[in-house]
Amino acid sequence: MKALARLSFNYIRRSRRHMAFAAVGLTAGVATLAFFLALSAGVRQKVLNRLYPVNQVEFQVERVSLFGLGLEVPASLEPPVISAISRLEGVRSVHPKQRSGFQARLWGGRDVFGSTLRVEAFFDGLDPVLIRDELRQSEEGALGKEDTGVACLTDGDCGPGSFCGSRRCVRRSWWNRFDSVDSVYRCRSDLACIQGESCLNGECVIPCDFSQGGASCPSGTGCRAGACRRLCSDTGMECRDGELCAVDGMCARLSCSLSGADVQMSDGGDQMAGTVTGLPGAASNRPLPEVCPGDSYCAVPGVSSSSGYCELPIPVLLSPFILDIYNDAAAPALGLQRLAGPELALGLKFSMMFGESYFAADLPSSMRVVRRCRIVGFSPKALDLGVTMPLIDAMHANAAMLGREKTSSYSSVVVEAVSNEDVPRIIQDMKSLGLVLSPRSESGRKAANVLMVLTLVFGGVSLIVLLVSGINIAHTFGMLVSERRREIAVYRAVGATLLDIRLIVAGEAVFLGFAGGISGIFLGWLASRLVNLLAAPVFSRIPGSPGDLFSFSPAILCVCMGISILFAVFGAWGPARSASRTDPTVVLSQE
Amino acid sequence: MTRAYVDRDAPGGRRLALDSVSLTVAHGEFVALVGRSGSGKTTLLNVTGCLDRDFSGMLRLFGRDTSRLGDRQLSDLRNQRIGFVFQAFHLLGHLTVFQNVMLPWHFSGTSRADAESRTVDALKQVGLPDRADSFPWQLSAGERQRVAIARAILNRPSLLLCDEPTGNLDRETAASVTRIFEQIVRQSGTSVLVATHDETLAASADRIVRLVDGRLA
Numbered sequence: 001m002k003a004l005a006r007l008s009f010n011y012i013r014r015s016r017r018h019m020a021f022a023a024v025g026l027t028a029g030v031a032t033l034a035f036f037l038a039l040s041a042g043v044r045q046k047v048l049n050r051l052y053p054v055n056q057v058e059f060q061v062e063r064v065s066l067f068g069l070g071l072e073v074p075a076s077l078e079p080p081v082i083s084a085i086s087r088l089e090g091v092r093s094v095h096p097k098q099r100s101g102f103q104a105r106l107w108g109g110r111d112v113f114g115s116t117l118r119v120e121a122f123f124d125g126l127d128p129v130l131i132r133d134e135l136r137q138s139e140e141g142a143l144g145k146e147d148t149g150v151a152c153l154t155d156g157d158c159g160p161g162s163f164c165g166s167r168r169c170v171r172r173s174w175w176n177r178f179d180s181v182d183s184v185y186r187c188r189s190d191l192a193c194i195q196g197e198s199c200l201n202g203e204c205v206i207p208c209d210f211s212q213g214g215a216s217c218p219s220g221t222g223c224r225a226g227a228c229r230r231l232c233s234d235t236g237m238e239c240r241d242g243e244l245c246a247v248d249g250m251c252a253r254l255s256c257s258l259s260g261a262d263v264q265m266s267d268g269g270d271q272m273a274g275t276v277t278g279l280p281g282a283a284s285n286r287p288l289p290e291v292c293p294g295d296s297y298c299a300v301p302g303v304s305s306s307s308g309y310c311e312l313p314i315p316v317l318l319s320p321f322i323l324d325i326y327n328d329a330a331a332p333a334l335g336l337q338r339l340a341g342p343e344l345a346l347g348l349k350f351s352m353m354f355g356e357s358y359f360a361a362d363l364p365s366s367m368r369v370v371r372r373c374r375i376v377g378f379s380p381k382a383l384d385l386g387v388t389m390p391l392i393d394a395m396h397a398n399a400a401m402l403g404r405e406k407t408s409s410y411s412s413v414v415v416e417a418v419s420n421e422d423v424p425r426i427i428q429d430m431k432s433l434g435l436v437l438s439p440r441s442e443s444g445r446k447a448a449n450v451l452m453v454l455t456l457v458f459g460g461v462s463l464i465v466l467l468v469s470g471i472n473i474a475h476t477f478g479m480l481v482s483e484r485r486r487e488i489a490v491y492r493a494v495g496a497t498l499l500d501i502r503l504i505v506a507g508e509a510v511f512l513g514f515a516g517g518i519s520g521i522f523l524g525w526l527a528s529r530l531v532n533l534l535a536a537p538v539f540s541r542i543p544g545s546p547g548d549l550f551s552f553s554p555a556i557l558c559v560c561m562g563i564s565i566l567f568a569v570f571g572a573w574g575p576a577r578s579a580s581r582t583d584p585t586v587v588l589s590q591e
Numbered sequence: 592m593t594r595a596y597v598d599r600d601a602p603g604g605r606r607l608a609l610d611s612v613s614l615t616v617a618h619g620e621f622v623a624l625v626g627r628s629g630s631g632k633t634t635l636l637n638v639t640g641c642l643d644r645d646f647s648g649m650l651r652l653f654g655r656d657t658s659r660l661g662d663r664q665l666s667d668l669r670n671q672r673i674g675f676v677f678q679a680f681h682l683l684g685h686l687t688v689f690q691n692v693m694l695p696w697h698f699s700g701t702s703r704a705d706a707e708s709r710t711v712d713a714l715k716q717v718g719l720p721d722r723a724d725s726f727p728w729q730l731s732a733g734e735r736q737r738v739a740i741a742r743a744i745l746n747r748p749s750l751l752l753c754d755e756p757t758g759n760l761d762r763e764t765a766a767s768v769t770r771i772f773e774q775i776v777r778q779s780g781t782s783v784l785v786a787t788h789d790e791t792l793a794a795s796a797d798r799i800v801r802l803v804d805g806r807l808a
Contacts, residue, residue, distance in 0.1 A: 493642060
């Protein structure tokens with residue numbers, strides 16, 4: 001086979017000009033195909049899938065326009081509806097979302113921006129399960145793998161931002177911090193707590209009956225003083241920063257105090273760590289820390305309070321759209337530093353005041369509360385103009401500020417289908433429940449459909465070009481085979497089989513297809529760079545737009561190469577058969 | 592062989608070229624086929640070399656009935672046990688002398704190193720060890736025919752079929768080619784069946800077979 005390939009290659013080299021001519025059509029067809037496949041894949045991956053993967057669709061309550069007013073049709077996204085959705089055929093999982101329903105403002109970021117930013121705050125809550133994988137992937141894309149592969153014995157052997165785990169340096173990750181911190185809010189009755197929680201000693205907790213030994217608590221928790229608490233071992237690893245493992249084997253929050261209530265209005269810093277005052281309702285063998293430990297801060301229940309509990313800042317996600325707006329509009333206008341990449345904002349803490357607004361009237365001071373937040377990731381699924389926090393934390397905040405009844409229904413729901421084919425049926429079923437696609441999902445689906453049609457059209461055009469090039473190859477090879485009758489007859493005389501002759505000609509076609517494929521892909525790639533270059537000025541004005549619209553994945557390259565070789569062999573097959581039918585006795589008897 | 596035909600694609604249909612020919616060539620025998628043009632010499636060589644299958648009767652080669660062999664086995668026979676030498680040499684112009692002689696190796700499935708060593712031997716045998724890197728167009732007619740002979744004997748065949756091998760050569764060159772055939776028969780024990788008009792070449796053969804209108808005379 002190798003020897004036959006050598007003969008094929010030898011002939012290709014000898015007939016460069018003819019072959020180059022035959023490869024032109026192939027190159028043009030493959031270039032067109034590669035260009036449009038890469039564009040389609042790029043737009044799908046970098047634009048559509050970043051908003052929502054094909055099998056994830058967001059629904060909201062249908063609004064109808066009546067006399068110019070947007071009215072909701074009688075449907076709601078309450079738990080029974082969510083439960084009904086989860087039972088629909090083709091639905092794998094259901095993830096409700098809830099928006100904030102009250103005024104808020106935030107401030108902070110002096111360390112990163114060079115000045116304290118103060119803006120109106122909007123937020124929504126999202127199920128962490130829905131976004132965890134995406135956060136992990138985008139974080140690894142920006143910061144590298146968590147396991148750095150560097151050997152170590154102590155944390156000192158690893159660089160900043162890493163620690164030594166199992167003798168390997170591990171990068172501290174942010175994506176896994178997007179989980180509920182169960183922030184404590186002051187409550188006077190159960191009505192200020194979410195469904196399933198009760199107000200106990202001014203704190204919303206999952207109630208339990210101690211006499212049943214924690215049997216009514218969720219798994220991983222036990223019952224202490226009528227409330228479910230996380231179970232822990234001697235190491236205390238199960239407890240979060242701001243908690244200690246008490247002697248009863250359950251985590252307990254540290255109480256703390258601030259030097260004054262007005263400290264809350266500062267832009268973070270050490271003052272927010274407060275002073276630890278005790279471990280209420282529990283006892284620990286461990287010494288109490290002086291200040292709220294690790295990442296925790298002293299969260300107090302009101303703007304006039306100075307004592308509360310150590311707790312972690314609420315993890316939040318930002319949309320890359322916000323970063324673009326900041327870099328393109330806010331930073332130049334306000335003379336602030338631009339942020340080169342989203343990763344620079346990871347870990348940034350800021351404060352959020354619930355109940356105060358730059359636009360609307362403030363709530364009474366007794367209802368206002370300050371909470372620290374921390375940016376742990378960026379995602380296109382986050383609120384475009386606002387922040388996104390874990391669903392439970394958003395619901396806690398809504399319940400504390402507006403009451404339980406406001407948390408009983410959700411603003412939208414993300415439905416994950418078992419397969420892409422299930423999505424159209426789910427959309428129909430949801431319509432009968434009075435739910436329609438959210439504008440973002442609707443746009444995504446429309447764009448996906450347009451993209452599919454365009455891909456099909458241009459893919460068809462590419463195939464026609466390739467078909468024509470196949471005919472051109474058939475013509476060229478036919479001519480070349482006719483010119484090579486003597487050579488083929490000599491091959492037969494020295495022992496070539498009919499199959500050998502066909503393989504030699506087909507081998508030449510494979511070489512040609514390979515060369516046409518490589519040059520076509522290269523040409524398609526060049527065209528994509530050109531389009532990116534031309535589009536750059538336009539895209540730079542659109543926040544959140546990707547820098548590169550194309551995705552030349554290995555699969556696309558393989559498909560293009562395969563099709564190029566296939567069409568070349570298809571074109572050469574007739575001439576190859578004709579070559580094998582050359583009668584050596586006739587040709588060799590000629591002088 | 593009872594019948595063999597030529598001009599199969601001619602407008603008037605195929606023409607009978609050989610009729611009731613019975614010929615045995617012994618191991619190491621040098622046989623000259625003589626006869627007028629069109630008497631069937633080339634057809635007999637093509638049929639014997641398994642290039643032409645349009646015949647009736649039986650062809651036994653090396654003790655095997657070739658009618659039962661398929662394309663692969665016949666090609667193997669041509670590659671391993673039969674060598675062809677043509678009047679027009681039929682060297683490939685884009686290949687060097689060395690590459691031309693090595694051509695049968697591409698279809699043999701043997702190792703390249705072994706083929707290269709055989710090529711060197713074959714070129715020595717025909718007296719052209721120094722022309723390995725030349726191209727056919729740089730050689731004289733006699734040298735080209737010697738290269739063609741080297742290609743034919745690369746795989747040390749048992750039978751060499753030569754169609755007017757001296758037809759395009761002057762007398763002196765033809766004599767040197769004739770000596771090469773004699774040497775091949777003597778040294779390698781190869782049987783040689785040569786169709787020729789060259790009386791000197793025919794005279795050097797062990798046996799002369801005459802064909803008249805497709806029949807043995």
